[in-house]
Amino acid sequence: MKRSAFAIITFLFIAFAAKGQSIEEIQTSKDYIWGTGNASTLKKADNEALAALISQISTNVSSKFEQLTEGGTNGDQATVDETFKSVINTYSRATLNNTRRIVIQNEPEAVVMRYIKVAEIQRIFDGRKTKILDFAQEATRAEKKAQVADALRYYYWALVLLQSYPDGNFLTLKDEDGKDLLLSTWIPKQMNDIFSNLKVSMESTHLDGDLKTINLRVLYKGQPARNYDYTYFDGRDWSNIFSAKDGTGIVELPVLANARNLQLRTEYMFEGEANIDNELAEVMGTVNPISMRNCALKLEGEEPKPGEEKTEDVQLANADSAATTNSGMRFLSAMESAAYEDAMKKVESAIRTRNYDGIQSLCTESGYDMFNRLIKYGQAKIVSEPQFKFLECNGEVTCRSLPMSFKFKSNQRTFVEDVVFTLNKEGKIDCLSFGLNKPAVDDIMNQTSWNDTVRNVLINFLESYKTAYALKRYEYINSIFSDDALIITGSVLKHTAANEGQPMSKQAVKYTRQTKSEYMKKLQHIFRSSEFINLRFADNQVRKSGVGGEIYGIQIKQDYFSSSYGDTGYLFLMVDLNNPKEPVIHVRTWQPEKDPNFGLIDLSHF
Structure with missing residues (x-):
């Protein structure tokens, strides 16, 4: 139950007497921003204090969010009709990890103060800036590999997060030539360029009872799109989302339906996947969606008859x-x-x-x-x-x-x-x-200095690893982890200064570890409680260690989806292939995002 302002003043007066001038100094100093909360429990009081603090922070930085008050779309520049206060509220408890707390009064009538130095406010936004730039860079890399779904997803997510960043309309990203790109105009242009370079045609038709499946050929800049998400209008409603891979997609229609002039809509918001990142999901639930009118396209060509193949590709x-x-x-x-x-x-x-x-x-x-x-x-x-x-x-x-x-x-x-x-x-x-998709396979096959056995084993290993989670192969996963494997399912990473070009020392990273038995016990519970699990590797890089023989480090941009949970982040595996018939994982780490100081964990850490 909320208490009156009189009661709060009384509590503060008692606290002043008990704590000297510390609270009063915070409240009267221009160097601090603070908020208080009161409730029956400390947790609820703390949440109220955080909410009050966020409200004060929003007032403090309001001038930096003035560009967000204009609504609609202006050419390639997307803006949203949101106040800075609602945007600031998307900064969660996890984001506000540099605030401090004073318990003024304990339960059952708890009073809590949360405060932060004005000089530290920018640190609240630094993590979001890093995420925006990371999404934009991931999108650029994905587009170059014809990973259309990944590119659009990261571009749109970066554009949405841009609305929650102070001076977001002025944030820039340097391109390969060192030129500054204004993200608020550059991202929509990149997305529209992707839409214009897509071509989807009908390739073949298969009958299955009262349904027919029309196979699609999806090309991006004349090459098979490595991934592509879309919905289509079947004459009554828009379908669920379909995902194409390596240029192959499908539409499912009643047998009597005609696919002529079937409309497709390219998926670019990926709202259903946004819950893999709590911060992102909160922002997407706060700001208005950004409409990209060029996402619609039509299927090309006539519908093939059952058994008839139509393809533009040269057959091998x-x-x-x-x-x-x-x-x-x-x-x-x-x-x-x-x-x-x-x-x-x-x-x-x-x-x-x-x-x-x-x-x-x-x-x-x-x-x-x-x-x-x-x-x-x-x-x-x-x-x-x-x-x-x-x-x-x-x-x-x-x-x-x-x-x-x-x-x-x-x-x-x-x-x-x-x-x-x-x-x-x-x-x-x-x-x-x-x-794996073709770019992932090519990354390994192009390492011609590695022998063929190693390259083949690496590809098979990554494919088996990905599939093992989908098919819930508990015994297989248990067999590929060494008994003393270093497993990091969450981490707090801190960087200490090092000479440029030198690898980071082990002391530079603080790990949150699990033993193999702890990890496998948790995994067993996940398998039992999930209808399905799907791992999607947006990208992977494999590098050979300079010591230990056939030791390889695998960095993977991984999206994890299940019926009850989802996340996205960077998976690192250190795999021992000295016995190629029995690959062994010695290290598994997972980062939700790149560390702003040193990026990603890799072989140099071990």
């Missing part, structure tokens, strides 16, 4: 002789791959017809278990005619790949994954995984 010729890399890996020739192709055609037919009677004979025991988990994961369905390619390395054959769509009852999203099959020497399916 099947060579009669094997293509060999500079060492051990090689693509099998048509003759060598015939038996494997026959097995994969049976798998394809079984999934399309939902008749799995003969599958067990094509798999090892572990392969059959993974197949069953995969089919049960998200109503799996093949979305286009696969073009199987078989890569042999050290007696194992990898088949890339079978494109499939997945969706869940509790998540309004349909997404496409390339399912990769690993076959043993006897030609039986031993493992299934969700494939």
Whole structure:
């Protein structure tokens, strides 16, 4: 129950007598901003004190938010009709970690004061500035790799956060040439350029009962879009969100519906994913949405008849002789791959017809278990005619790949994954995984100084790691972590001065650790409570350590989605491949964002 102003004054008077002049000095000094709260518990009183402090901070910085009072859109410059006070309120308790607290009176009639030095107010905004610039830089990198969904998502999120930053209309980012880019005008221009370079056409049609699936070809600047999110109007309503991968997407319509002039709308707000970042979600719930009118486009071409293929891409010729890399890996020739192709055609037919009677004979025991988990994961369905390619390395054959769509009852999203099959020497399916996108594979394959076995193992390892969480393979995850693994699920990172170019010392980082058993116990609970888990790797970089033999550091921009939780951040894995058949993770760290002082944890920390 809120108390009267008279009661608060009484409490303050008592506190002054008990604490000397400290509280009075804070309240009368121009060097501090403060707020008080009173409630039946300390926690509630503290929350009220923080709210009062935020209100005072908003008054203090109001002049810097005057540019936010204009509504609407002015050309490429987006503004929102929001007062600075509501924007300041998006700075959460976690953001206000440099405020101080005085308990004036304890429960049951608690009174709390929160205060901050005026000189430290800018520190409140520094974290958000870092996040805005980080999002903009991530978007730029994603656009260069044709990762359309990632680029638009980060551009829009940066644009939204810009509305909550003091002098946001004047914040700039330096480009590769050192030129300052005004984010408030540059970001909308970048987004409109992406919209204008998209082309979506119909490739093939498949019938499935009273529904038909039309496979789409999604090109960005003439190349397959590595990812792309969209909705479409089916004549009655807009669909849920669909996600295309590596140029392949789908639309699902009633059999009698005509896809001619079907309208698509490119997803760019990603409101459903914003909850992976509490700060972002709060801002998006506060400011007005920014409308991008150029996000709509039409499907090109006529709807293909069932069984008819329409594609503009040049098909790869099947060579009669094997293509060999500079060492051990090689693509099998048509003759060598015939038996494997026959097995994969049976798998394809079984999934399309939902008749799995003969599958067990094509798999090892572990392969059959993974197949069953995969089919049960998200109503799996093949979305286009696969073009199987078989890569042999050290007696194992990898088949890339079978494109499939997945969706869940509790998540309004349909997404496409390339399912990769690993076959043993006897030609039986031993493992299934969700494939990495092409840029991620290329980053590893282009490391020509590494031997082929290592490159192949790294790709398989990352794909298996990603898939293990989706298919809840607890035993596999437990097996790949060393017993003494350093696992950091949250961290407080502090930087100490070091000479430029020198690696950071271990003492420069303060870790919040979990043991392997603690991590696995928590993971087991997550698996039991989640209908689905989906890891999305927006980017990855792999580097070799200079010591320890075949030790590799893997940095991944990871989005984690489940039916009950979501987050986004940077995953780092230090993996030991000295025994390539048994990769071992010695270090796993996760950062919600780049540290403003040193960026990301990497091999130099260990």
